[in-house]
Amino acid sequence: MKTIVLYSSRTGNTKKVAQAVAGALPAGTPCLPVAEAPSDIEAYDLVFLGYWVDRGTANAEAKQFLEGLRPHHVALFATLGADPKSAHAQQSLDEGARILPEGTDVVGTFICQGAxxxxxxxxxxxxxxxxxxxxxxxxxxxxxxxxxxHPDEADLKEAAEFAAAVLQRLEGGGQ
Structure with missing residues (x-):
């Protein structure tokens, strides 16, 4: 399964999480800022897309990218200053997913706190x-x-576990 990790990061929080996600994926999986996304993004079977939460949704750069993203499978991850177990955190992930074009398959989400x-x-x-x-x-x-x-070592470990679980599930190794 051809996979890529893309992220938008203001303070470095989301970049750290993106690197943890990429580290749990097959060697050579690209991990790039959204601004450096390849033009052939449709060639990827799975896109992990990370953003920092701004006003309860994806930040502007990530939002613009999400609006035009059309691969079959997308896994979203985000960082925010609030409690990652709060209703606000879940709503921020839900809002990010709503940005995606109809028919996009959101195969997983992850959020953690960040400075x-x-x-x-x-x-x-x-x-x-x-x-x-x-x-x-x-x-x-x-x-x-x-x-x-945050993100601390426990957050990064959880992000890596999230990525591995998404990939395993899509490759038929898990429910």
Whole structure:
């Protein structure tokens, strides 16, 4: 099965996850930024596509790519500053999948926490007053501090296991 890993990364979080995904796939599997995607993307049987969550969906660069992606099988992975087990995280994956053209087969999804770009944090704190859901609070500061620890080794291991399971399932070795 011809496979490729593509990603869009602002802070390096999604790139780290993409590399973990690629490391679990057959040797020589390309792992590239979306901007460097080959023009013959339709030649791949399986595309792993990673993005960083921006406003509850794929970031603009990844979104544009997803809109035009037409391979048979796509596995999505993402990073976000919020709790990866939250409803927001699941909605962010669902929104990413909704971007894909009709008929695209989403064969798996994975999401993990990642550090938030300090420039985004600063912008949000300037834009939103205290008391606003995105304004500065001790709880929000604590969430950003926790997110800054990710993706960690456990996250990367889970990403690799996700990739191996998707490939095994598609090749007929698992349910």
């Amino acid at each position: 938030v770009d300090p420039k985004i944090i600063e912008m949000m704190y300037k834009q939103f007053p205290a008391g606003h859901p995105h304004g500065r609070t001790p709880e929000r500061d604590a969430r950003h501090a926790e997110a800054a620890k």
